[in-house]
Amino acid sequence: MRIDVVTIFPGYLAPLREALLGRAIEAGLVEVAVHDLRDWTHDVHQAVDDAPYGGGPGMVMKPQVWGEALDAVLAADERPARLVVPTPAGRPFRQSTAQAWAGEQRLVFACGRYEGIDQRVVDEAAARMPVDEVSIGDYVLVGGEVAVLVMVEAVARLLPGVLGNPVSAEQDSFSDGLLEGPAYTRPLTWRGLSVPEVLRSGHHGAIARWRRDRALERTADRRPDLLAALPADALDAADRAF
Numbered sequence: 001m002r003i004d005v006v007t008i009f010p011g012y013l014a015p016l017r018e019a020l021l022g023r024a025i026e027a028g029l030v031e032v033a034v035h036d037l038r039d040w041t042h043d044v045h046q047a048v049d050d051a052p053y054g055g056g057p058g059m060v061m062k063p064q065v066w067g068e069a070l071d072a073v074l075a076a077d078e079r080p081a082r083l084v085v086p087t088p089a090g091r092p093f094r095q096s097t098a099q100a101w102a103g104e105q106r107l108v109f110a111c112g113r114y115e116g117i118d119q120r121v122v123d124e125a126a127a128r129m130p131v132d133e134v135s136i137g138d139y140v141l142v143g144g145e146v147a148v149l150v151m152v153e154a155v156a157r158l159l160p161g162v163l164g165n166p167v168s169a170e171q172d173s174f175s176d177g178l179l180e181g182p183a184y185t186r187p188l189t190w191r192g193l194s195v196p197e198v199l200r201s202g203h204h205g206a207i208a209r210w211r212r213d214r215a216l217e218r219t220a221d222r223r224p225d226l227l228a229a230l231p232a233d234a235l236d237a238a239d240r241a242f
């Protein structure tokens, strides 16, 4: 997969080259190219924004600059691309979104700052490629760069070979619609607190049942909305206690 990010703060995306993702890039599992939007300005001030039509606070990013930038970035590789625009006004980004995007050959992220990007950039792009305006949460960040770090990590870890043990991608929180329950490792007792007996029993059936009960309990407590959204057949008789 090739990932391109267009931003006025390329330095914000430096963490993409660290750790897990850094190794995936070195292994050629994913290519990442970060582009400075200002490279496509032509004025001495390298202006990327202007006052909003209709008035109101803040500035809107100019369509001409974005149009030239996206044309150039898209032309750099013939693989079909999906354009992703992080925005608080977007559809929610979920694990299912990450799973869907993991099948893409190319993702191009357009990081908006200020009050966003002139809508015509998205509308014009949508005529020639899939475009997703997505939000990582109901709070307002200063720009889309942090959201891109979140989304790239969520997608890249699903790519074959990126995670050491791929099974854990399936057993993630959300992959079965429930939150993950508590996890424990050595020592057996720590500051007077012991690991639940069942996890040391070697009885895989009981362990699986205990883990599901803890996941159901935690989901009912912290995310009742997820429990309510589960398909009817997702809960078996033993689950219905929650």
Ligand SMILES: Nc1ncccc1[N+](=O)[O-]
Binding pocket: 085, 086, 087, 088, 090, 134, 135, 136, 137, 138, 139, 140, 141, 142, 143, 144, 147
């Ligand atoms: N929440 C956000 N705030 C600003 C830009 C992007 C955002 N997002 O969630 O993608």
